[in-house]
Amino acid sequence: MDPHLLRTFVSVVENRSFSAAAQELGYTQSAVSQHIAALEADLGPRLVHRRPVGPTETGERLMEHARPLLLRLDAARADIARLHATRSTQLTVAASPLAVTPALALALARIRRVAPGLAVSLDVLGREAVVAAVMAGDADLALVDGAAAPTDPLPLSDPGPLTTTAVAEHPLAVLLPADHPLARRRTLQLPDLTDAHWLDAPDTAIPLTQLRAAAHTDGFRPQVTYRGTDIRGVGTLVAGGHGLAALPLTTAAELPGTAAVPLSAPRLVHRTEVLHPTNPPAPVPELVALLGR
Numbered sequence: 001m002d003p004h005l006l007r008t009f010v011s012v013v014e015n016r017s018f019s020a021a022a023q024e025l026g027y028t029q030s031a032v033s034q035h036i037a038a039l040e041a042d043l044g045p046r047l048v049h050r051r052p053v054g055p056t057e058t059g060e061r062l063m064e065h066a067r068p069l070l071l072r073l074d075a076a077r078a079d080i081a082r083l084h085a086t087r088s089t090q091l092t093v094a095a096s097p098l099a100v101t102p103a104l105a106l107a108l109a110r111i112r113r114v115a116p117g118l119a120v121s122l123d124v125l126g127r128e129a130v131v132a133a134v135m136a137g138d139a140d141l142a143l144v145d146g147a148a149a150p151t152d153p154l155p156l157s158d159p160g161p162l163t164t165t166a167v168a169e170h171p172l173a174v175l176l177p178a179d180h181p182l183a184r185r186r187t188l189q190l191p192d193l194t195d196a197h198w199l200d201a202p203d204t205a206i207p208l209t210q211l212r213a214a215a216h217t218d219g220f221r222p223q224v225t226y227r228g229t230d231i232r233g234v235g236t237l238v239a240g241g242h243g244l245a246a247l248p249l250t251t252a253a254e255l256p257g258t259a260a261v262p263l264s265a266p267r268l269v270h271r272t273e274v275l276h277p278t279n280p281p282a283p284v285p286e287l288v289a290l291l292g293r
Helices: 003-015 018-025 029-043 057-083 102-114 127-135 208-215 231-239 283-291
Strands: 048-050 053-055 090-095 119-124 141-148 162-177 198-200 222-225 245-248 258-265 269-277
Touching: 003 018, 003 029, 003 048, 003 053, 003 057, 018 029, 053 057, 057 127, 090 102, 090 127, 090 283, 102 119, 102 283, 127 141, 127 269, 141 208, 141 283, 162 231, 162 283, 198 208, 198 231, 231 245, 231 258, 269 283
Parallel strands: 090 119, 090 141, 198 222
Antiparallel strands: 048 053, 141 269, 162 245, 162 258, 162 269
16 A cells, blocks of 8 residues: 555545645646546555545545544654754644643753753643654654553553653642532532533544543533643633633633532552653753653
């Protein structure tokens, strides 16, 4: 299976357009059509409906494999490039929103003091995009957060050949409107909230998939989906009664119009982990050490 054809297929499906895929990839529309036809000839069944453009059932199944395959190819290319890279004067950090903390800012400040010529770039992305960025070599180091049992690693989707280190743990809380009937509780138990109205904010609050896994239920159905990366947006929607959210207690307690009630069961913590390649550039080990203090 030609990875160039596979990349074209993913672009067509994600854009729902042959012309948009051509523009994204720098091809002509005719070349994109030829790529899709060649991939279909290779695999057999039709993969893409032409009008309207979208994946067939077989195409949907291929998409489940295509993104991880392409990401692994990008990761291999980046890993080889790092072996022969010269010392860089640029440090790129990718972080999920809840991983951007005062501890990170302080660690970056200390790194810049010992390396005054170092230019630092911080990219705030969704959780999956953070992992993809460091795998593909677009970031030197990634910080990603989520919920996990105190002794378990984060449930990351195929982090590949990366080194993972836990650097912070904090108690979890349920964020409710200030006038919610449960707002004055001392603690809350997650299984008691499976039928409540929740806010789905997968890139900012704790993903509902992680809550379902922890509570062993298919509950926690969202009323509203928020696709931003601004924590204040989550707080505003919760305060307005659009659903509950799970956040680290330290963050949740600062959001106006809401109440943060600690989560007592099951035993979950908010964990932040650092991901980096096995052969990172010079500033990365020092930054990891500072973050782990």
